Amino acid sequence: MMANLAAVVGIGQTKYTTKRHDVSIAGLVREAAVNALEDAQLSWDDIDAVIIGKAPDMFEGVVMPEIYLADALGCNGKPMLRVHTAGSVGGSTALVAASHVQSGSFRRVLTVAYEKQSESNAMWALSTPQPFSTHLNAGAGGYFAPIIREYMRRSGAPYDAGIKVAVKDRLHGARNPLAHLQKPDITMKEVEESFMLWDPIRFLEACPSSDGACAMVIADEGLAEQAPRPPAWIRGVAMRSEPTMYAGRDEVNPQAGRDCAGDVYRQAGISDPRRDLDCAEVYVPFSWYEPMWLENLGFAPEGEGWKLTMDGATSLDEGGDIPWNPSGGVLCSNPIGASGMIRFAEAARQVRGDAGDHQVEGARLALGHAYGGGAQFFAMWVVGADKG
Amino acid sequence: MSERQDPVTGIEAPIYLKYNFTAGAAPARFLSQIRKGVLTGQRCPRCEQVYIPPRGSCAACGVATEEEVVLSDKATVESFTIVSIPIPGNPIQPPYIVANLVADGANISFIHLMSECVNEEVHIGQRVQAVWKPEEEWDYAMDNIRYFKPIDEPDVPVESIGTLPVSGWEG
Numbered sequence: 001m002m003a004n005l006a007a008v009v010g011i012g013q014t015k016y017t018t019k020r021h022d023v024s025i026a027g028l029v030r031e032a033a034v035n036a037l038e039d040a041q042l043s044w045d046d047i048d049a050v051i052i053g054k055a056p057d058m059f060e061g062v063v064m065p066e067i068y069l070a071d072a073l074g075c076n077g078k079p080m081l082r083v084h085t086a087g088s089v090g091g092s093t094a095l096v097a098a099s100h101v102q103s104g105s106f107r108r109v110l111t112v113a114y115e116k117q118s119e120s121n122a123m124w125a126l127s128t129p130q131p132f133s134t135h136l137n138a139g140a141g142g143y144f145a146p147i148i149r150e151y152m153r154r155s156g157a158p159y160d161a162g163i164k165v166a167v168k169d170r171l172h173g174a175r176n177p178l179a180h181l182q183k184p185d186i187t188m189k190e191v192e193e194s195f196m197l198w199d200p201i202r203f204l205e206a207c208p209s210s211d212g213a214c215a216m217v218i219a220d221e222g223l224a225e226q227a228p229r230p231p232a233w234i235r236g237v238a239m240r241s242e243p244t245m246y247a248g249r250d251e252v253n254p255q256a257g258r259d260c261a262g263d264v265y266r267q268a269g270i271s272d273p274r275r276d277l278d279c280a281e282v283y284v285p286f287s288w289y290e291p292m293w294l295e296n297l298g299f300a301p302e303g304e305g306w307k308l309t310m311d312g313a314t315s316l317d318e319g320g321d322i323p324w325n326p327s328g329g330v331l332c333s334n335p336i337g338a339s340g341m342i343r344f345a346e347a348a349r350q351v352r353g354d355a356g357d358h359q360v361e362g363a364r365l366a367l368g369h370a371y372g373g374g375a376q377f378f379a380m381w382v383v384g385a386d387k388g
Numbered sequence: 389m390s391e392r393q394d395p396v397t398g399i400e401a402p403i404y405l406k407y408n409f410t411a412g413a414a415p416a417r418f419l420s421q422i423r424k425g426v427l428t429g430q431r432c433p434r435c436e437q438v439y440i441p442p443r444g445s446c447a448a449c450g451v452a453t454e455e456e457v458v459l460s461d462k463a464t465v466e467s468f469t470i471v472s473i474p475i476p477g478n479p480i481q482p483p484y485i486v487a488n489l490v491a492d493g494a495n496i497s498f499i500h501l502m503s504e505c506v507n508e509e510v511h512i513g514q515r516v517q518a519v520w521k522p523e524e525e526w527d528y529a530m531d532n533i534r535y536f537k538p539i540d541e542p543d544v545p546v547e548s549i550g551t552l553p554v555s556g557w558e559g
Contacts, residue, residue, distance in 0.1 A: 021397060061403050119398070124476040131409045132419060132441040134500050134530045135478050136486045138471045145469035146488050153512055153546070199470035246447035247437030247495040247550075 003102035005387060007224035007231035008348040010040025010217035016180035016333035019118035020211040025065065026072035029114045032213035033073055036110065040217040041228045044074040047217070048106040053083040053093025053113040054337030055372075058128075059120035073112060085241075087140075087283070089113060090214065090340025091370030091379030095237050097218050098381070102234070107220045114213035115335035122209065122336060138198065141206055141286065143374065145198035148288040151252045152200065155291070157306035162287035163191045166205045166331060168315045169284070173328020175316070175357040180210045180333040205287040205331075212335035214342045221387075232348035235365070236267030236382040244374040251375060257296040260378040265298070268365070268382035274299045274308075277382070278363040279323045279350050281343035283370045285330045290314065294324075297369065316358065326350065326358040340370025344381055351385045414444030417456065419528040425520060427459040429494050437495040441530075460492035460554050461518035463536060464544045467497075470507050485510055489536060493554030500530070504537035513549060515541035515557060 012035025014020070020028060029052070037043060050073050057063045066082035073080070083093040090113040097111035122139070129135040137143070151157070170186045173179035186204075194204040224231040240260035242249070249255075261273070270276040282297070284290045294305030294314070299322065312318030316326050325331070327346040330339050347368035349355040355363075364385045371378050411419060414430060418441045421428040430442035430453035437446065438457050445452050468487035474480070485507060488497040502510060504519070516536040526532045542559035544552065 061401070121476075127476045129477065131411070132415050132530065133498065134533075136475060136499055136501060138469075138473065138475050138486065142469060142471055142475075142486060145471075146467035146486075149469065150467045150512070195472065196470070197472055199472070201469075243447035245496060247432070247435065247439060248448060 004104050005221040005233065006098055006101040006218050007221070007233045008216050008345070008383065009219045009224050009227040009229070009231050010036040010042065011345045011349060012036030012039055012215045013178050013342065013345065014212045015178050016210045016212040016335060018180070018208070018210065020116065025060065025062065025114065025116050025119070026069055028116055028211065028213045029069055029112050030072045032114070032215040033110060033112050036215035036217050039229065042108070042217060046108055047074065047078065047110045049079040049081070049100055049109045050075050051081050051083060051093055051097040051100065051109060051111040053089040053341065055086060055089055055115055056084070056125055058125035059122050059336065060116055061120070073110070085372055085377040085379065087285070087336060087372030088340050088370040088377040088379045089372060090338050090342065091344055091368065092239055092340070092377070094216060094341050094344045095239055095379055095381065097216070098234050098237055101218050101220050107223055109218050110215065111218065111341070112213060112215040113338040113341040115337040116211045117209040117335060118211050141198040141201050144286055145201050147251045147375070148286065148292070149200055151288060151292050154252065155303045155306060157291060158310065160188065160192070161291055161306040161309050162200070162205050163188050164309055165284065165287035165290040166191045168317070169325050169329045169331040171317050172326050172358055173332030176327045176332070178333070179328040180208050180212070181328070201286050207285040207330045207334035208332070210333050210335045212333060212338050214338045214345050216341070216345055216348070230352045230385065232351045232383040232385070233387050234381060235384045235388045236264040238263035238267070238380050240378045242376050244376050252292060253296050253302065254375050256376060257293070257371065257378045260380050261297045264380045264382055268384070269388065270382065273297060273367070274322050277322065277365050277367050279326055279360040280367040280369065281327060281329065281346040282324055282367070283330055283340060283343055284325060285334065287331065290324060293369070316360065323360050326355065326360055328358070340372070340379060343370055344368035347381070348383045351383050353385070412444060414442040414453070418442050422530065422532055423526055423528050425523065425526060425532065427461055427491055429457045429459050431455045431457050438493060439496055440491060440494045440498060457493060458554065459494050460556060461533070462539065462556055463489040463491045463516050464549050464552065464557070465510065465512055465514040465516060466490050466549050467512055468502065468510055483507060487536065489516065490550045490552070492552045492556050495550050497550070498530070500533060501535040502537070503535040511543070513543040513546060515539050515544065
């Protein structure tokens with residue numbers, strides 16, 4: 001595959017929170033976009049195309065929001081494209097934007113993803129009755145809890161591996177002023193005693209509902225070299241999908257996730273992700289998905305992901321060798337449509353050396369990851385401080 | 389001079405969506421069979437896996453499925469969750485168990501409710517059977533089965549879940 005070099009030259013986020021009373025959806029996405037343009041020291045006129053993503057329209061009940069958001073994002077006279085791949089959409093939106101530049105067709109593209117959960121009812125939107133099934137859909141947690149139970153059974157992981165992730169990511173989030181949940185004093189006991197929502201998922205092992213938007217400016221090689229701040233070079237991009245249901249599907253360790261990781265590592269020249277990468281921002285909306293994705297993404301052999309978690313390998317505070325979600329991850333902030341793009345943007349912040357108190361020292365190569373639907377859509381990129 | 393008013397920061401504007409569902413050949417056949425109290429699936433001609441509910445194709449092989457297979461109303465627990473929050477639009481009271489169940493003769497699970505059980509004793513590999521509504525209440529719906537309840541049969545080993553014949557499990 002021939003692709004031109006592209007890089008992230010600007011990143012903008014909003015402060016993630018339960019309810020942004022002060023802005024509409026248009027105001028929210030514009031705030032992130034303006035922050036990204038300011039970071040890149042660019043103006044609206046410098047943008048050639050706009051790529052926007054969000055999760056299902058039913059969440060806020062705003063159908064085809066891209067129509068309403070075109071002017072807030074300065075799309076007059078420019079191509080605009082809306083992307084949707086369920087929870088992975090923030091990641092796949094960034095990849096569509098990257099491909100616009102990598103193809104050579106556009107020099108500088110703005111990409112934005114958002115969710116305003118305070119104006120939505122995601123639980124309801126994910127629990128619609130289906131005509132050939134019983135109406136027992138209890139939101140995303142109800143769907144993923146049995147898969148987590150099966151992971152616990154087959155791996156023999158200790159019962160508190162998920163609790164450890166829930167604490168670790170909240171301690172990371174306490175270093176990130178943009179993170180929604182700020183819980184610097186959280187303890188294993190507090191998580192363990194929190195309400196059991198969808199056994200085995202406790203309240204504090206689940207992500208919050210957040211308002212927020214994330215934006216990036218992606219530029220071609222020539223423009224990125226002139227950028228005032230360090231670019232994050234895009235070293236590999238990959239997406240994979242598989243059907244939600246087929247006989248023999250491994251829902252715990254989906255084939256599409258393994259294939260997607262293999263593809264993005266090959267492009268970035270990564271043979272051992274734990275050794276070659278400096279950190280990873282991975283979509284972990286329920287705590288147990290850290291050990292599950294450690295295995296799916298090849299950081300640990302099958303059945304042993306929980307050992308990295310329990311050893312502190314993924315923890316900044318424990319000096320781990322491969323910090324996962326130094327920003328606090330989805331467990332701290334979850335504006336659903338934006339959550340994948342935040343992972344991609346936070347990976348870029350790390351290799352730009354711009355991650356503040358959650359900076360992984362000397363990070364040169366980082367993975368951004370998102371998944372969505374019934375763990376059936378995967379989007380990943382690897383970004384580096386160097387062109388490679 | 390106009391009176392000072394509180395700013396309008398939002399209004400509630402619910403949207404209701406009502407769909408006419410065109411079932412297609414395979415789900416229509418499935419629904420007309422369950423109307424008669426019979427669970428059916430379709431077998432893939434290539435991988436021979438049996439799907440319930442049938443969609444008319446095998447998503448793994450990408451081929452059409454036509455052979456109808458009558459399934460048992462006995463099943464095995466593949467996995468489950470104990471839910472402690474209500475389902476929007478469903479009157480069920482928490483806590484309740486939503487289980488991924490594989491009917492004998494099928495190779496893929498569906499979700500259904502478990503009841504008449506001790507929640508803490510539900511486990512992967514457990515044997516269950518459908519408890520049907522009275523026949524006069526049957527409709528084109530999986531809700532013809534009220535729930536599944538545990539039966540006195542030995543557990544199915546994990547590696548055999550999803551592979552049992554329609555004749556069931558001898559233990």
